[in-house]
Structure formats: structure tokens, C-alpha cells
Amino acid sequence: MIMSESLETIRDSLQDLIGRAVELIPGILAALIVLALTAYAAKAARDIGSKAGMATANSASLRLLIEQTCYIATWAGGVLFAAILAFPGLQLGDVIAALGLGTVAIGFAFQDIFKNFLAGILLLLQEPFEIGDQIVVSDYEGVVEHIDIRTTSIRTYQGERVLVPNSTIFTNPVQVRTAYSSRRSDLGVGVDYNTPLSDTASLLERIICQVEGVLPEPEPSIDLVCFNDSSIDFVVRYWTLPQMKEVCVVQTRAILAIKREFDRANITIPYPIRTLYYFDQEKYNDYLPAGDGNTTPR
Numbered sequence: 001m002i003m004s005e006s007l008e009t010i011r012d013s014l015q016d017l018i019g020r021a022v023e024l025i026p027g028i029l030a031a032l033i034v035l036a037l038t039a040y041a042a043k044a045a046r047d048i049g050s051k052a053g054m055a056t057a058n059s060a061s062l063r064l065l066i067e068q069t070c071y072i073a074t075w076a077g078g079v080l081f082a083a084i085l086a087f088p089g090l091q092l093g094d095v096i097a098a099l100g101l102g103t104v105a106i107g108f109a110f111q112d113i114f115k116n117f118l119a120g121i122l123l124l125l126q127e128p129f130e131i132g133d134q135i136v137v138s139d140y141e142g143v144v145e146h147i148d149i150r151t152t153s154i155r156t157y158q159g160e161r162v163l164v165p166n167s168t169i170f171t172n173p174v175q176v177r178t179a180y181s182s183r184r185s186d187l188g189v190g191v192d193y194n195t196p197l198s199d200t201a202s203l204l205e206r207i208i209c210q211v212e213g214v215l216p217e218p219e220p221s222i223d224l225v226c227f228n229d230s231s232i233d234f235v236v237r238y239w240t241l242p243q244m245k246e247v248c249v250v251q252t253r254a255i256l257a258i259k260r261e262f263d264r265a266n267i268t269i270p271y272p273i274r275t276l277y278y279f280d281q282e283k284y285n286d287y288l289p290a291g292d293g294n295t296t297p298r
Contacts, residue, residue, distance in 0.1 A: 040213025190231030
């Protein structure tokens, strides 16, 4: 008797669960359809956001932020609507409460992700650099290709892609090499101690002003910096366009031009010089017995 009652209870429970599952199937199917439509709607919203950004914002970073905001907002709305369809008894207050409790737990579990997310939004809003700028951050240097919500993509000069977390960029010094329209380079040149310095400084100034790619403003300058071991050192300071390729090309031209004109003017760029002194150590040996070596006994 007891066994039959237990079996009856289990059967009723199973039938109740199956009945509830059958009742939920239409809602779950509707939720899946909503999620599928949300995927297409999110892509469409991203395209619309991109066009709106092109029409309203001059900054590429702001256009990217508008585009990503539309994409994420569409997904958030679609997921919320799908959850309500899948679970009809779910109320908006319950959703808000669940989000509040879940946010705390998720915040601890994914704090690095949220930190990068918030840093990405701040970078897009503040615009310390733009896509196409050449930057140095931590141990990496290259061209900014993309600023995402989580990472910033940098293409190094060696052709490698580096994904730098936005929190790293936001909390560390960033050197933006292309922030201004010009950039200064300092080129060291050493000359022999017998070289007339005033004439050499004037020659260097004429040479650097004629190098292709050197900007007339700000004007180049020639400075004497130190007496080195085997040379007197000049520093040629000149300005070029800020891109790394332009800096390297102009530096090569400057070195070739300086060497060519120094050869014509018989100005020597000296090699390192060392002077060696040799001593007869036995003559200065204090430990030799009297009468040995070169000493004279008394």
C-alpha cells in the first residue's frame, strides 16, 4: 500500500514537471527566435550607429563608441525580452533584483574584464590618441589599429599585432609620437680635437638645412655638448614629420650628407683612441732582495 502511494506520488510529480515543461516550450522557442532576431538586429544597429557616427562625430574614436553602444544595447534588450518570453512569470522587479545580486557576484569574478571595459569607454571618450597614431606603451611601440571595449590593437613596426588591455593603457604612461605635426631628432657627431669648431658648426647647420625632409620650422640647431675621450661632440637637432618611417629616412639622409661634406672639408670623425704605457715592473718591485735587480747595494 505504501509502495503504491509512493509510486503514485512520483508519477504525479513527473507528470507535473512534464506538463510545466510542455507549457514552457512555446516560450523557450519564442525566446530562441528572439535571440536569433536579436543577432541580426544588433548587426543592423551597429551599421546604423556607424552611419550616425559618420554623420555626427568627427572623431573615429567617438564613432566607434556610438557603434559599439548601439550593438551592446540591442543585445541587452534582446536578451531581456527573451528571458521574459521564456519565463512568463518573471517580473521586471525580479529581473532588476537578479541583476543587482548577479552584478556583485559577476563583478568579483570578472573584475579585470569590467576594468578593461570601463577603461575602454573612457579611452574612447577622452581620446588621448586616435586610430592611426603611433604610440609607445609599456614595452610596445606601433600604430593604433583598433580601439575595442576590452583591448587596443597595436601593429608594431615589425608587422606584429599586439593586443594591449585598456586598463594597462589607462593606468600607465603613454607616449604618443604622432600627437603633433612635427617631431625632433637629435643626431650626435664627433670631430677631432684639431677641428675648428665654429666653422664646423656653421657647416653642420648648412648641411642639415639642405637635407630633404628636414622642416624649416622649428629651425635646426647645432650644439656643442662635451669633450669626449677622443673627440669633441656636437648634437644636430632638427625637426621632421612625426611618423617613424619619415624620422628614419631623414636620419639616414642626414648621416650620408654629413659624412660626404666632412670628407670634402677634410674634417675627421675620429676613432676611439687609447694610450698605453709600459713599465719595467722589476725596477719598481719593492720585494726584491738588496743587490738583486737594478738596485745598487750600499
